[in-house]
Amino acid sequence: MKRLIAYFLIGSVPFFAQEIKFPASLDKLAAKAVESVDVTLDSSMLKLAGKFLSGDDPDSAKVKKLIAGLKGIYVKSFEFSKEGEYSEADVEAVRSQLKAPGWSRIVGVRSKRQGDNAEVYIKSDSNGIVGLTIVAAEPKELTLVNIDGPIDLDQLTDLGGHFGVPKMDLDRSAKPKKAEPK
Amino acid sequence: MRPPRSAALFFLFLSVAAFAADRDFNALVKSIESHYGTNRVRIPLLGLTKAFVKVARPYGARQLNLAVFENLPAPGDADLADFQALLREVGPGWQPLVRVHSRRDSETTSIFARPAGRDIHLLVATREREEATLVEIQVTEQLLARWLVDPKRMGECIVVTGDKEAPDCDQE
Numbered sequence: 001m002k003r004l005i006a007y008f009l010i011g012s013v014p015f016f017a018q019e020i021k022f023p024a025s026l027d028k029l030a031a032k033a034v035e036s037v038d039v040t041l042d043s044s045m046l047k048l049a050g051k052f053l054s055g056d057d058p059d060s061a062k063v064k065k066l067i068a069g070l071k072g073i074y075v076k077s078f079e080f081s082k083e084g085e086y087s088e089a090d091v092e093a094v095r096s097q098l099k100a101p102g103w104s105r106i107v108g109v110r111s112k113r114q115g116d117n118a119e120v121y122i123k124s125d126s127n128g129i130v131g132l133t134i135v136a137a138e139p140k141e142l143t144l145v146n147i148d149g150p151i152d153l154d155q156l157t158d159l160g161g162h163f164g165v166p167k168m169d170l171d172r173s174a175k176p177k178k179a180e181p182k
Numbered sequence: 183m184r185p186p187r188s189a190a191l192f193f194l195f196l197s198v199a200a201f202a203a204d205r206d207f208n209a210l211v212k213s214i215e216s217h218y219g220t221n222r223v224r225i226p227l228l229g230l231t232k233a234f235v236k237v238a239r240p241y242g243a244r245q246l247n248l249a250v251f252e253n254l255p256a257p258g259d260a261d262l263a264d265f266q267a268l269l270r271e272v273g274p275g276w277q278p279l280v281r282v283h284s285r286r287d288s289e290t291t292s293i294f295a296r297p298a299g300r301d302i303h304l305l306v307a308t309r310e311r312e313e314a315t316l317v318e319i320q321v322t323e324q325l326l327a328r329w330l331v332d333p334k335r336m337g338e339c340i341v342v343t344g345d346k347e348a349p350d351c352d353q354e
Contacts, residue, residue, distance in 0.1 A: 030283045031263045038281040039333045045279070045295070048302075052327035063331075164280075164333050 039164035070149035242325035
């Protein structure tokens with residue numbers, strides 16, 4: 001009977017537990033964008049993906065390890081035909097959430113696709129990094145990534161290109177020392 | 183010999199879940215029909231539709247429901263947004279997974295997922311040209327896991343419309 005109740009609960013629990021809330025205004029940007037992609041992978045989907053990733057293939061094994069403890073990956077990306085299609089307020093609605101305690105901006109990480117304008121924020125507690133948000137705001141492109149859960153920055157590059165996360169480059173020389181609290 | 187009570191309850195749960203999934207699918211069909219003032223193409227006529235729709239059935243996937251809507255107005259920006267709004271009425275328990283919206287191709291695709299025992303039900307809604315397609319398929323966890331690695335392509339892996347080439351999506 002307990003199992004039955006569990007099945008019902010699994011089916012009925014709202015999946016949403018995303019810590020950084022992407023504002024509803026971003027959904028309206030999809031209508032202006034030439035292309036937009038919205039990916040929502042909660043812990044159950046990530047567990048499922050991890051369950052079947054091959055441990056034999058080195059690349060898959062890295063990704064499998066990386067997503068093992070994650071609670072969610074949320075990606076929103078927009079590509080516009082001209083500049084000025086999104087406002088600073090659209091992005092600020094996300095940035096303001098990253099001023100909460102525990103969040104800090106790091107430098108030395110850049111997106112291969114987005115150039116140097118990617119801001120990377122991490123959330124830390126006594127156990128280490130427990131969340132990461134990327135805000136890549138280009139004149140004609142906007143990409144927001146929220147990774148909920150413990151993640152090793154050195155492995156972030158391995159996640160790029162998977163689950164809708166853009167490919168990232170890590171500038172290891174700059175990363176560890178230049179954290180600037182927001 | 184009587185089957186164990188837990189097994190009977192489990193099958194009851196599966197029946198209820200299947201009923202709920204059908205109800206959600208039919209409700210969405212009605213919403214689309216009502217919004218566009220049209221009816222879905224009847225199953226015996228699907229082969230005669232102008233809209234060539236192919237639902238991919240790689241190993242591990244089973245088609246449950248399909249509805250095709252033809253002769254809709256060519257989708258403008260507002261229409262694509264309206265179509266997305268209709269999909270928000272999908273029943274509880276469906277998790278939004280991926281939404282790809284392209285003004286360049288006047289096309290929008292949304293995919294929702296819902297656990298169904300050991301498998302997963304996927305609801306895929308596409309709107310392009312003068313057509314809309316609603317597909318519900320059941321996939322194994324293994325197949326979905328492979329598709330999740332590149333979620334942007336997932337819609338193309340499931341529904342192939344018009345003269346598009348079916349991508350090779352079910353590779354290990």
